[in-house]
Amino acid sequence: MEGRLIEAARGRVVAALAARFRDLDLAEEAFAEAAASAVEAWRRDFPDDPPAWLWRTACRKALDAVRRANTRKNAVHDAPPPEPTPEDAMIAADQPIPDERLRLIFVCCHPALDPAARIALTLKIVLGLSTDRLARAFLVAEPAMLQRITRAKQKIAVAGVPFEIPGPAAWPERLDAVLSTLEVAYAQAYEDAALTTETAAAFAPEVLRLSGLLADLLPGEPEVLALAALIRFAEARRPARLDDTGAMVPLSLQEPHLWRGDRIAEGAQLLDRAADLARPGPRQILAAIHGAHLSRQETGVTPWGDIARLYDALVMQRPGPVSEVNRAVAYAEAYDPDTGLRAFNAIPPQPTWLPWQAARAWLLDQTGQRAAAASAYDAALALGPPPAERLYLDRQRRRLG
Amino acid sequence: MQYMILIYEPESAFEGEVGERRLTDVVAKHMALAGELTAAGIQKNGAGLQPVHTATTVVTDASGAQTLHDGPFAETHEQLGGYYLIEVADLDAALAIAKRVPVAPGGKVEVRPLIVY
Numbered sequence: 001m002e003g004r005l006i007e008a009a010r011g012r013v014v015a016a017l018a019a020r021f022r023d024l025d026l027a028e029e030a031f032a033e034a035a036a037s038a039v040e041a042w043r044r045d046f047p048d049d050p051p052a053w054l055w056r057t058a059c060r061k062a063l064d065a066v067r068r069a070n071t072r073k074n075a076v077h078d079a080p081p082p083e084p085t086p087e088d089a090m091i092a093a094d095q096p097i098p099d100e101r102l103r104l105i106f107v108c109c110h111p112a113l114d115p116a117a118r119i120a121l122t123l124k125i126v127l128g129l130s131t132d133r134l135a136r137a138f139l140v141a142e143p144a145m146l147q148r149i150t151r152a153k154q155k156i157a158v159a160g161v162p163f164e165i166p167g168p169a170a171w172p173e174r175l176d177a178v179l180s181t182l183e184v185a186y187a188q189a190y191e192d193a194a195l196t197t198e199t200a201a202a203f204a205p206e207v208l209r210l211s212g213l214l215a216d217l218l219p220g221e222p223e224v225l226a227l228a229a230l231i232r233f234a235e236a237r238r239p240a241r242l243d244d245t246g247a248m249v250p251l252s253l254q255e256p257h258l259w260r261g262d263r264i265a266e267g268a269q270l271l272d273r274a275a276d277l278a279r280p281g282p283r284q285i286l287a288a289i290h291g292a293h294l295s296r297q298e299t300g301v302t303p304w305g306d307i308a309r310l311y312d313a314l315v316m317q318r319p320g321p322v323s324e325v326n327r328a329v330a331y332a333e334a335y336d337p338d339t340g341l342r343a344f345n346a347i348p349p350q351p352t353w354l355p356w357q358a359a360r361a362w363l364l365d366q367t368g369q370r371a372a373a374a375s376a377y378d379a380a381l382a383l384g385p386p387p388a389e390r391l392y393l394d395r396q397r398r399r400l401g
Numbered sequence: 402m403q404y405m406i407l408i409y410e411p412e413s414a415f416e417g418e419v420g421e422r423r424l425t426d427v428v429a430k431h432m433a434l435a436g437e438l439t440a441a442g443i444q445k446n447g448a449g450l451q452p453v454h455t456a457t458t459v460v461t462d463a464s465g466a467q468t469l470h471d472g473p474f475a476e477t478h479e480q481l482g483g484y485y486l487i488e489v490a491d492l493d494a495a496l497a498i499a500k501r502v503p504v505a506p507g508g509k510v511e512v513r514p515l516i517v518y
Binding site (some may be wrong): 167170 | 490
């Protein structure tokens with residue numbers, strides 16, 4: 001029970017410590033020391049408010065560490081014990097733990113940091129995931145993950161990344177860095193989760209949690225709410241994404257009764273709140289596309305016309321091959337396969353990119369070009385898709401003979 | 402905090418008739434920015450550098466022996482062409498200034514914190 005209480009308090013306490021001392025390492029170390037002493041101290045005298053106890057104790061540990069470091073730096077020997085500072089007084093006065101998690105998310109997702117390090121650092125500092133767990137989630141060796149995190153922390157400290165909520169001028173760029181960090185991380189977790197390893201699957205719920213936390217902290221930002229909605233919609237489909245043989249099931253062929261109604265409801269509620277704020281953005285469109293697919297659970301049909309129009313809007317806001325390939329597929333469903341293939345052929349070829357090859361194979365198949373479709377499936381399979389997708393593509397290929 | 406803003410540009414961007422006009426334009430913008438930053442107490446120092454064909458590099462080998470080379474330390478597409486030394490609160494403030502530094506097309510601006518001794 002102590003362990004769970006400590007873990008539950010970690011994110012908030014570490015964030016508050018980091019914000020006060022402007023030092024991520026110090027915050028983590030002080031929290032670890034406080035947690036270690038909690039086990040013994042709580043056995044003797046269980047506190048009324050365990051998180052507050054951890055916060056006060058960790059603050060004292062951090063202050064001690066700062067003083068020790070200053071003493072070493074100033075090389076004052078036999079110095080008298082320091083006088084209590086206003087900070088000591090503040091800690092003693094039972095101040096509530098300030099919620100600094102948003103500030104820390106902005107620090108950890110700063111656009112000046114290596115994109116690959118941002119999400120790992122955020123999950124570590126804000127949610128308290130261990131380096132070992134992060135290494136497994138991101139499919140890298142633990143020393144490599146440790147180095148990634150250490151470098152990012154050093155850059156934050158040495159380059160002067162501010163520990164402030166960004167001001168209005170920097171807000172759009174900084175918020176976008178936070179959102180794209182989560183978005184990229186979730187896309188990775190989404191792929192890995194269904195299609196490769198079990199360890200990686202455990203990582204998607206953490207990004208879901210983080211997106212929910214961000215939506216709680218920034219309820220007035222429609223793109224934040226939309227991202228949280230999007231992740232919930234995608235997670236709702238998880239139970240339907242593989243068939244009994246372990247092969248991927250494309251969204252339009254999934255069994256709607258397997259989709260999680262609770263996640264769909266949460267996502268829909270978040271997306272409604274985003275829409276009420278009346279500031280459209282690409283993540284709202286994406287979430288609406290996911291939501292439209294999920295409406296099949298209620299209506300029994302996929303509203304392909306709506307989805308194609310939503311993709312038109314998405315391509316305007318977020319041009320690029322990802323949006324355009326998906327739009328071509330939606331066109332084939334909403335209008336006819338030839339329209340889809342024409343839209344696809346207008347996209348610059350990306351032969352080494354699996355979604356491009358897979359979409360091309362499917363479109364050629366739909367338009368009755370069996371031989372061309374077969375060789376496109378071969379090209380897709382040659383790119384080394386993850387196991388579930390390989391099974392699906394292989395089945396499609398063999399059907400064509 | 403103090404930051405060095407290092408400006409890297411392809412020198413070829415300032416060659417020829419188009420390059421000459423571009424140079425005049427970029428220098429005027431540098432003057433305006435430097436004037437503003439100095440007046441605000443932000444800029445501590447700064448300069449443009451002569452082209453890399455004027456550079457001389459002192460190379461010290463593992464034994465400590467030194468030789469001179471004509472040219473910059475590394476032959477790259479973009480060359481270090483100038484710098485600003487500024488003092489601001491944090492990286493965001495430094496980056497905001499770095500984004501205002503005028504550069505030729507293809508130019509890159511690097512922001513490095515200074516070591517404080």
